[in-house]
Amino acid sequence: MTLPLRLQGTVCYWRDDKGFGFVITDHKERLFFHIRDFKQAPARRPQQGDRLSFELGVDKQQRHYAQSLQLEESTVAQTKPAKATAPDVYQIQQQAWCFRYLFFALLLLSLLAGSFAFIVPLFYLEASLFTYWLYQIDKKLAASGHSSRLPEESLQMFSLIGGWPGALIAQKRLHHKVHKMSFQREFRFVIYGNSCFLLWLLSESGSNFLQKVTLF
Structure with a gap:
């Protein structure tokens, strides 16, 4: 033919x-x-x-x-x-990368200054607010049928660095990612990994490590 x-x-x-x-x-x-x-x-x-x-x-x-x-x-x-109201996925991903670099820079500075233990709650609050915002954006993209979505790896990464409380609240309030079993399995490991790391830092061996890396 x-x-x-x-x-x-x-x-x-x-x-x-x-x-x-x-x-x-x-x-x-x-x-x-x-x-x-x-x-x-x-x-x-x-x-x-x-x-x-x-x-x-x-x-x-x-x-x-x-x-x-x-x-x-x-x-x-x-x-x-729809194009006029759809979120700019590329711009959001750029903002996420900037936040990630800033977060790790502040983390490094707090370790070197020996003040990490005092600002842990601030790190968790900041990461949780940003992670909740990312969930909101991804939920809007999913609801509008947008072809591009935020990578699940990014959502899990921000949960891993301390944003999992915000992610947990977002999942419950927005009903987002709660029915995807593979994502939920990874999310449980993220919470477990982050919690173990925090408990280690608060332990005696973790305190000794923080003292060794302190420069000031």
């Missing part, structure tokens, strides 16, 4: 952080595509359910893929209002 010059299909999978996805053609063929293969830079990033028009290409392994892609105008028009 001779294929038309340009095909049409629906995005069935999209991974925004990697910039690739799969589109199902109207002939029920599943094709790979990458953000770099768009004919022109799209008005927004693709999402699951978007309609695309494209040409058929062949890679080095002789596999078909979608190239010269274009986002259908009807899809762009339908999603413009």
Whole structure:
């Protein structure tokens, strides 16, 4: 069967952080595509359910893929209002990285100054508030059907460095991530690991360690 010059299909999978996805053609063929293969830079990033028009290409392994892609105008028009109100995932991730660097810098300074034991509650409060905010953002993204979500590793990381009380409150109040068993198993290990580390720091051996690293 001779294929038309340009095909049409629906995005069935999209991974925004990697910039690739799969589109199902109207002939029920599943094709790979990458953000770099768009004919022109799209008005927004693709999402699951978007309609695309494209040409058929062949890679080095002789596999078909979608190239010269274009986002259908009807899809762009339908999603413009949602785009204006959707959280900027990239900006949120940048803020999360900045907070992480700042947190560890303050942690190091408190250890060197010998004041770690006195500001532990402040660390937990700060990390918990930030973790709760991340859960709120991820909940909004999930409710709006946004194609990009905050990585679960980031949520678990901020819980591990002391934000697990905020994460626990967020899970209960927002009903977020409470039914995903794999996430809950990891979360229990995070609480256990953080609690063991804190108890060790408060023990005699931990106090001796803190005294050794103190510079002032």
